[in-house]
Amino acid sequence: MKLVTAIIKPFTLDDVKGALEQLGVLGMTVSEVQGYGRQKGHTEVYRGAEYSVDFVPKIKIEVVIDDTAVEKVLEAVVEAARTGKIGDGKVWVTSVDTVVRVRTGERGSDAL
Amino acid sequence: MDTGDTAWVLTSAALVLLMTPGLAFFYGGMVRSKSVLNMMMMSLGAMAVVGVLWVLFGYSTAFGADVGGGLLGKPFEFFGLDGLLAADSLVGKLPSTVFVAFQAMFAIITVALISGAIADRARFGPWLLFAGLWATIVYFPVAHWVFDFDGKDEAGNVVDPGGWIANKLLAIDFAGGTAVHINAGAAGLALAIVLGKRVGWPKEPMKPHSLPLVVLGAGLLWFGWFGFNAGSALGANGTAGVTFINTLVATCAAMLGWLLTERIRDGKATTLGAASGVIAGLVAITPACSAVTPVGAIAIGAITGVLCALAVSLKYRFGFDDSLDVVGVHLVGGLSGTILIGLFASEAAPAKINGLFYGGGVDQLWRQAVGAFAVLGYSFVLSLALGYLVKFTVGFRASEEAEVASIDEAEHAERAYEYGSLTSARGTGKPSVAAGATAVLEGSNKK
Numbered sequence: 001m002k003l004v005t006a007i008i009k010p011f012t013l014d015d016v017k018g019a020l021e022q023l024g025v026l027g028m029t030v031s032e033v034q035g036y037g038r039q040k041g042h043t044e045v046y047r048g049a050e051y052s053v054d055f056v057p058k059i060k061i062e063v064v065i066d067d068t069a070v071e072k073v074l075e076a077v078v079e080a081a082r083t084g085k086i087g088d089g090k091v092w093v094t095s096v097d098t099v100v101r102v103r104t105g106e107r108g109s110d111a112l
Numbered sequence: 113m114d115t116g117d118t119a120w121v122l123t124s125a126a127l128v129l130l131m132t133p134g135l136a137f138f139y140g141g142m143v144r145s146k147s148v149l150n151m152m153m154m155s156l157g158a159m160a161v162v163g164v165l166w167v168l169f170g171y172s173t174a175f176g177a178d179v180g181g182g183l184l185g186k187p188f189e190f191f192g193l194d195g196l197l198a199a200d201s202l203v204g205k206l207p208s209t210v211f212v213a214f215q216a217m218f219a220i221i222t223v224a225l226i227s228g229a230i231a232d233r234a235r236f237g238p239w240l241l242f243a244g245l246w247a248t249i250v251y252f253p254v255a256h257w258v259f260d261f262d263g264k265d266e267a268g269n270v271v272d273p274g275g276w277i278a279n280k281l282l283a284i285d286f287a288g289g290t291a292v293h294i295n296a297g298a299a300g301l302a303l304a305i306v307l308g309k310r311v312g313w314p315k316e317p318m319k320p321h322s323l324p325l326v327v328l329g330a331g332l333l334w335f336g337w338f339g340f341n342a343g344s345a346l347g348a349n350g351t352a353g354v355t356f357i358n359t360l361v362a363t364c365a366a367m368l369g370w371l372l373t374e375r376i377r378d379g380k381a382t383t384l385g386a387a388s389g390v391i392a393g394l395v396a397i398t399p400a401c402s403a404v405t406p407v408g409a410i411a412i413g414a415i416t417g418v419l420c421a422l423a424v425s426l427k428y429r430f431g432f433d434d435s436l437d438v439v440g441v442h443l444v445g446g447l448s449g450t451i452l453i454g455l456f457a458s459e460a461a462p463a464k465i466n467g468l469f470y471g472g473g474v475d476q477l478w479r480q481a482v483g484a485f486a487v488l489g490y491s492f493v494l495s496l497a498l499g500y501l502v503k504f505t506v507g508f509r510a511s512e513e514a515e516v517a518s519i520d521e522a523e524h525a526e527r528a529y530e531y532g533s534l535t536s537a538r539g540t541g542k543p544s545v546a547a548g549a550t551a552v553l554e555g556s557n558k559k
Contacts, residue, residue, distance in 0.1 A: 048425030
């Protein structure tokens with residue numbers, strides 16, 4: 001199994017979620033995060049003073065999926081999150097040893 | 113005694129009292145979520161300390177018999193309001209106690225205004241000490257200068273001389289542009305210097321944590337300000353009407369002026385700008401509301417709105433952390449309103465004096481300027497001295513650790529917003545109570 005972690009622009013969340021649902025992904029974990037990549041921060045003017053804002057608000061989505069679904073999921077996420085502008089985000093894949101469903105005790109792919 | 117006047121001034125006194133909790137919301141919304149309570153407590157603390165001092169000797173220092181030169185009233189003439197409680201004790205057509213109550217609220221809010229300059233970093237106890245000292249040494253005498261008019265007999269002879277600005281200089285300050293706003297603004301500047309910058313200022317953007325609270329506070333302040341200005345007519349009469357309408361329209365114009373300035377300079381008209389524009393307008397029309405026509409009030413409001421919107425960035429240029437812009441709004445707004453009287457005063461208004469633009473020459477203009485800068489200088493120097501006195505005796509500022517973590521927690525053992533379910537609501541501690549009480553608690557638990 002794989003854990004797919006995607007950092008995306010907040011307004012693309014609905015599209016990414018929709019794309020994952022269409023692929024039959026049954027669950028996901030979403031959190032609001034802050035950070036920067038190559039985009040870096042930006043400057044902001046408020047009440048006559050200029051500030052540099054280093055961390056940009058982003059959404060982090062985590063889904064655990066079966067090995068066979070990795071390519072399709074990656075493609076779907078990237079497609080849905082892409083605007084073509086700087087700051088679209090990153091997606092990475094990590095291996096997962098096992099998964100347990102707390103209610104039933106099922107393990108592995110059955111628990112997804 | 114006039115019952116209508118008495119009713120209006122009593123009502124106004126209650127309106128003005130409400131301004132200080134309003135200020136607590138206004139300031140409280142502007143700070144970060146970790147220091148809201150400390151901010152609000154500085155306003156509440158000012159109410160507590162100054163209210164008591166006012167009754168004991170504050171009123172007497174401001175309105176007691178002049179000790180000479182119009183500088184000070186006799187501090188103990190009416191100690192504890194002694195001699196003012198009789199039914200026939202009058203100030204003008206008001207029972208003395210009604211005037212005492214109305215003026216008490218002015219003393220309270222003036223002290224509370226200063227606290228905006230030292231947001232996020234002042235310890236509560238030392239603030240109370242400063243509040244008491246400042247009220248005694250700065251506010252009470254200055255109120256005497258500005259608000260204590262000569263008492264005259266029926267032939268017009270002065271039998272009870274009052275303060276020098278009101279009676280000798282003849283500067284117009286209807287409700288406290290000098291005594292309240294320039295006074296508090298100059299003290300704010302002094303304290304911002306005494307306490308120094310907050311950790312992270314000016315690099316970190318310290319945006320308001322709750323603009324809805326700021327708007328609530330601005331609303332309460334505006335509402336109360338009708339008592340402040342129209343109540344200063346000390347009667348239910350035409351002067352109250354003119355000052356009421358001027359208090360409305362100057363404030364509207366100032367909000368427009370501030371928002372326009374922001375839109376041009378920063379690109380956006382902000383909620384904080386609207387609320388600040390309201391206060392700037394109210395500050396500016398406070399001294400002027402009896403001296404100008406509604407059109408003059410619009411001009412004063414608009415000019416001050418623009419001026420204050422520009423002035424709030426001065427602190428970055430000069431490097432003093434006047435956190436909530438007490439200087440930019442109250443000092444600059446107070447100066448603007450007080451001095452513009454010299455230009456916009458019109459004979460058509462209740463004060464019946466013409467300023468420069470209405471053919472009155474520069475006579476009133478210099479009187480206004482002298483009054484304004486006298487109060488500025490007196491307040492700044494003594495506030496600096498009192499601030500350093502507190503700093504070098506009991507210490508004024510919270511530790512850096514407390515400031516960064518949360519001054520609310522460090523000074524008051526509370527947080528404004530207890531959201532964390534893991535750390536607070538589901539605590540695993542047990543109440544620590546006195547031994548006797550523990551026995552009672554355990555007894556009741558056994559049932």
